[in-house]
Amino acid sequence: MLNKYPMWKNIMVVLIIAVGGFYAIPNLFGEDHAVQVVATRGVEVTAQTQATVTDVLASNDIAVKRSELENGQLLVRVQNPEQQLTAREAISEALGDKYTVALNLAPATPEWLEALGGGPMKLGLDLRGGVHFLMEVDMSEAVRKMEEAKIADFRSQLREEKIRYAGVRKTPRGIEIKFRDADTVGKAERYLKTRGTDMVYSDISSGDNFVLLANMSEIYLKQIKEEALQQNITTIRNRVNELGVAEPVVQRQGAERIVVQLPGVQDTARAKTILGATASIEFRMVDDKASPTAAASGRVSASSEIFDRRGGGQVVLKKEVMLTGDHITGAQPSFDEYSRPQVSISLDAKGGSIFSNVTKDNIGKPMATLFIEYKDSGERKEDGSVKMTKIEEVISVATIQARLGRNFVINGLDHKEAQSLALLLRAGALIAPVTIVEERTIGPSLGAENIESGMQAMIWGMAIVLLFMLIYYRAFGFIANLALMANLIMVVGVMSMIPGAVLTLPGIAGMVLTVGMAVDGNVLVFERIREELLAGRTVQQAIHEGYGNAFSTIADANITTFMTALILFAVGTGAVKGFAVTLMIGIATSMFTSIVGTRSVVNALWGGKRLKTLSI
Amino acid sequence: MFQIFSVKKTINFLRHAAPISILSMFIVLASLGSLATKGINWGLDFTGGTVVELEFSNPVDLNNFREKLVTPTTDGAVVQNFGSSRDVLVRLPVREEVKSDDQVDGVMVAAQSIDSSVVQKRVEFVGPQVGKELAEQGGLAVLVALICILIYVSFRFEWRLAAGSVAALAHDVIVTLGIFSVLQLEFDLTVLAGLLTVVGYSLNDTIVVYDRIRENFLKIRKGSSEEVVNTSITQTMSRTVITTGTTLITVTALFLKGGTMIHGFATALLLGIIVGTYSSIYVASYLAIKLGINREHMMPVEIEKEGADQQSMMP
Numbered sequence: 001m002l003n004k005y006p007m008w009k010n011i012m013v014v015l016i017i018a019v020g021g022f023y024a025i026p027n028l029f030g031e032d033h034a035v036q037v038v039a040t041r042g043v044e045v046t047a048q049t050q051a052t053v054t055d056v057l058a059s060n061d062i063a064v065k066r067s068e069l070e071n072g073q074l075l076v077r078v079q080n081p082e083q084q085l086t087a088r089e090a091i092s093e094a095l096g097d098k099y100t101v102a103l104n105l106a107p108a109t110p111e112w113l114e115a116l117g118g119g120p121m122k123l124g125l126d127l128r129g130g131v132h133f134l135m136e137v138d139m140s141e142a143v144r145k146m147e148e149a150k151i152a153d154f155r156s157q158l159r160e161e162k163i164r165y166a167g168v169r170k171t172p173r174g175i176e177i178k179f180r181d182a183d184t185v186g187k188a189e190r191y192l193k194t195r196g197t198d199m200v201y202s203d204i205s206s207g208d209n210f211v212l213l214a215n216m217s218e219i220y221l222k223q224i225k226e227e228a229l230q231q232n233i234t235t236i237r238n239r240v241n242e243l244g245v246a247e248p249v250v251q252r253q254g255a256e257r258i259v260v261q262l263p264g265v266q267d268t269a270r271a272k273t274i275l276g277a278t279a280s281i282e283f284r285m286v287d288d289k290a291s292p293t294a295a296a297s298g299r300v301s302a303s304s305e306i307f308d309r310r311g312g313g314q315v316v317l318k319k320e321v322m323l324t325g326d327h328i329t330g331a332q333p334s335f336d337e338y339s340r341p342q343v344s345i346s347l348d349a350k351g352g353s354i355f356s357n358v359t360k361d362n363i364g365k366p367m368a369t370l371f372i373e374y375k376d377s378g379e380r381k382e383d384g385s386v387k388m389t390k391i392e393e394v395i396s397v398a399t400i401q402a403r404l405g406r407n408f409v410i411n412g413l414d415h416k417e418a419q420s421l422a423l424l425l426r427a428g429a430l431i432a433p434v435t436i437v438e439e440r441t442i443g444p445s446l447g448a449e450n451i452e453s454g455m456q457a458m459i460w461g462m463a464i465v466l467l468f469m470l471i472y473y474r475a476f477g478f479i480a481n482l483a484l485m486a487n488l489i490m491v492v493g494v495m496s497m498i499p500g501a502v503l504t505l506p507g508i509a510g511m512v513l514t515v516g517m518a519v520d521g522n523v524l525v526f527e528r529i530r531e532e533l534l535a536g537r538t539v540q541q542a543i544h545e546g547y548g549n550a551f552s553t554i555a556d557a558n559i560t561t562f563m564t565a566l567i568l569f570a571v572g573t574g575a576v577k578g579f580a581v582t583l584m585i586g587i588a589t590s591m592f593t594s595i596v597g598t599r600s601v602v603n604a605l606w607g608g609k610r611l612k613t614l615s616i
Numbered sequence: 617m618f619q620i621f622s623v624k625k626t627i628n629f630l631r632h633a634a635p636i637s638i639l640s641m642f643i644v645l646a647s648l649g650s651l652a653t654k655g656i657n658w659g660l661d662f663t664g665g666t667v668v669e670l671e672f673s674n675p676v677d678l679n680n681f682r683e684k685l686v687t688p689t690t691d692g693a694v695v696q697n698f699g700s701s702r703d704v705l706v707r708l709p710v711r712e713e714v715k716s717d718d719q720v721d722g723v724m725v726a727a728q729s730i731d732s733s734v735v736q737k738r739v740e741f742v743g744p745q746v747g748k749e750l751a752e753q754g755g756l757a758v759l760v761a762l763i764c765i766l767i768y769v770s771f772r773f774e775w776r777l778a779a780g781s782v783a784a785l786a787h788d789v790i791v792t793l794g795i796f797s798v799l800q801l802e803f804d805l806t807v808l809a810g811l812l813t814v815v816g817y818s819l820n821d822t823i824v825v826y827d828r829i830r831e832n833f834l835k836i837r838k839g840s841s842e843e844v845v846n847t848s849i850t851q852t853m854s855r856t857v858i859t860t861g862t863t864l865i866t867v868t869a870l871f872l873k874g875g876t877m878i879h880g881f882a883t884a885l886l887l888g889i890i891v892g893t894y895s896s897i898y899v900a901s902y903l904a905i906k907l908g909i910n911r912e913h914m915m916p917v918e919i920e921k922e923g924a925d926q927q928s929m930m931p
Binding site: 126134136268269272436437438439440441442443445446449450453454456457458460461462464465468469472505506509512513515516517519520523524527531549552553556557558559560561562563564565567568570571572573575576579580583 | 669671716717735736737738739740741742743745746750753754756757760761764765768769772805806808809812813815816817819820821823824827828831851852854855858859861862863864865866867868869870872873874875877878881882885
């Protein structure tokens with residue numbers, strides 16, 4: 001029989017729309033006021049912390065809606081904004097400065113819904129307010145530093161091998177090593193090649209000039225850049241944690257850029273100072289003559305200072321700095337021959353010679369690594385600039401076993417310690433500086449305004465389109481309107497389901513546009529049905545032909561729009577990407593609702609019946 | 617049945633096609649001329665620079681504000697109203713010797729001297745290098761989009777029709793850009809997104825007409841190519857008017873209610889959709905006829921088969 005859908009097809013339509021609708025539900029619940037606790041220095045947020053927080057809130061008469069411990073973060077939901085502020089102060093006081101306590105808004109999705117993977121759409125910065133930074137890592141600086149290290153390497157290696165060279169210098173072509181005769185060039189080349197594949201050598205001798213040219217291999221260059229980028233991302237991530245921002249984004253973009261998004265942050269100056277703050281490392285000797293009891297009461301000799309140890313306790317260090325962290329060119333966690341964790345550190349040439357001199361006289365004595373970092377004090381100086389407090393912590397104490405050169409190891413650590421020490425050492429030696437190349441700040445009021453104006457546009461556009469369809473196509477118009485609304489719900493549902501999809505203002509525009517364009521499918525079908533009716537076909541034939549003939553046209557037309565959206569997604573950034581995502585989802589869902597969806601309703605209402613006229 | 621267009625009589629769209637296409641060519645040339653002489657008012661995304669959006673508590677005298685901005689840090693600032701007389705947008709060019717932060721601070725000092733309760737609603741800074749890259753990426757996007765579409769339509773339609781549709785697209789992009797150039801409207805990333813959407817949308821229109829032309833060539837055995845095209849355009853006319861109408865309604869809603877941040881986007885769509893609807897008839901179809909499209913060209917039946925397959929597959 002014409003125009004009858006099998007039952008499974010109807011069920012499928014209902015099911016798909018229901019699933020879309022189900023995942024759209026979380027968007028109706030709004031947000032809870034919450035307080036977020038993140039550990040910053042050498043501690044972890046545990047169930048113990050959670051218990052402490054619960055106690056503190058109970059003693060302040062603050063009712064906790066829900067308290068969740070996830071990914072090392074504690075999120076405590078409270079009833080209202082006033083309680084949120086009180087809660088933050090109380091928790092912050094109770095936990096001390098090792099934790100960052102931040103205000104947050106958490107989606108108020110019921111737990112059962114969340115368990116099924118439900119959650120509201122994620123809003124872009126243009127709708128939430130906040131700061132977006134694009135930072136660029138200065139790769140030429142990273143490469144330059146490595147080149148310097150290589151030059152020093154060449155000098156010492158050739159000297160050790162007793163290969164006489166006339167000079168090593170950096171030229172635009174690469175690193176040039178000069179020799180006195182052709183034999184030595186060959187000897188040096190053969191020897192250096194055995195030392196690793198980081199560098200590529202070529203003999204560029206001409207006449208009396210005996211020169212070996214060394215260039216970094218492509219792989220090595222890539223590795224240097226990759227490391228510089230990763231290291232900066234790690235550093236920035238740590239600092240962003242210090243800012244206490246809820247749900248920050250720190251992501252690489254391309255080969256040398258990092259995107260930082262800080263929702264809700266308005267004070268850009270403060271954010272910039274903290275992201276740009278430097279951390280550094282100092283190696284100092286432990287003052288082993290200082291008595292522990294005297295140290296505990298703060299009495300030490302004039303040449304020494306007392307420092308806190310990370311993880312508790314105190315150490316007395318000599319004031320004299322043996323070496324500063326800017327000589328560090330690399331730090332990697334590794335294992336010694338007994339598979340014990342250690343950190344391998346390499347220094348630049350100057351650092352190597354200083355270090356070799358000072359360690360020679362101190363074999364068997366303990367040496368400490370001091371980590372110095374500038375942290376936002378939360379206060380402002382008189383001129384409005386951010387006041388930073390200096391934080392100094394001893395991160396490791398190790399005994400010097402032998403005279404240390406340019407490459408040495410620190411051991412006596414557990415695996416985790418080795419990893420974090422390597423990270424800190426590298427952070428202390430920021431080999432490649434970063435600059436902000438793009439910055440966008442959206443005030444919170446503007447974010448709210450953007451949502452409001454987007455919704456306004458949607459409501460107006462949709463209302464007029466719905467009204468028009470109803471008047472023009474009557475019963476069929478009503479069905480088209482149902483499809484349009486189902487489409488909108490599905491777009492919201494799919495947007496909520498896809499983890500990477502972010503709703504931006506142009507995204508809302510994309511939804512509004514979808515509303516206007518989605519009716520196209522129905523208009524094509526309905527016009528065709530009218531034509532077929534006028535051409536004298538029966539009602540059932542007209543419906544059948546109308547849907548049948550319009551399908552390939554609708555598909556063609558939508559595929560092209562989908563293609564452009566795909567291209568926009570590929571090349572666009574931020575807000576434009578958001579638009580492309582929404583448009584693509586809208587096209588897919590609208591094809592489904594306007595063809596399959598309306599057909600199933602039309603079939604159910606009129607399919608297979610003897611009809612003389614059609615309300616179209 | 618309530619109808620905007622009655623399809624009883626075929627409208628002779630192509631009767632005036634010759635003079636209209638001359639007019640189209642003239643408009644395209646004028647657009648190119650404007651693009652060559654006046655150029656495009658590139659937005660912050662492409663030029664780099666700093667934009668500060670301020671909201672004052674009372675209407676501001678812009679000239680007074682401009683005078684206050686003549687300082688070493690904020691030199692070269694362009695001040696304009698948008699939305700209301702209380703909302704002010706300040707654009708600052710990239711300058712090597714002055715940092716963006718200092719420029720913003722300078723603007724805030726000047727603004728606060730007029731109104732102490734002024735609110736800084738938005739600050740955007742784009743480095744010159746990033747701007748250049750965004751411009752390159754944008755140009756690439758438009759190019760890739762056009763090429764992909766060219767491939768798609770030449771695969772899907774006979775080459776005369778494909779050429780017509782691509783000419784129509786080029787027409788739409790050039791004329792829309794031309795209008796942006798003549799009116800010196802700001803061209804930023806969202807406008808580019810709008811322009812690409814227009815490309816997709818305009819093709820959408822062309823395809824609907826083409827599908828019908830193809831169908832009619834096979835169905836109507838008598839009549840010249842012009843007559844077939846006229847019939848096809850007439851038959852799809854009410855769909856074209858309705859869909860363009862509903863899309864224009866929503867885009868107008870965006871234009872009027874969507875706020876300042878997507879104003880450029882809505883403008884590009886508004887212009888592009890009007891231009892695109894017109895071009896699907898007078899550029900795409902007319903060019904196909906001028907290239908000598910006729911019944912024989914529609915005869916390879918694989919295309920029909922493809923359509924037939926899908927019919928039985930879906931509804």
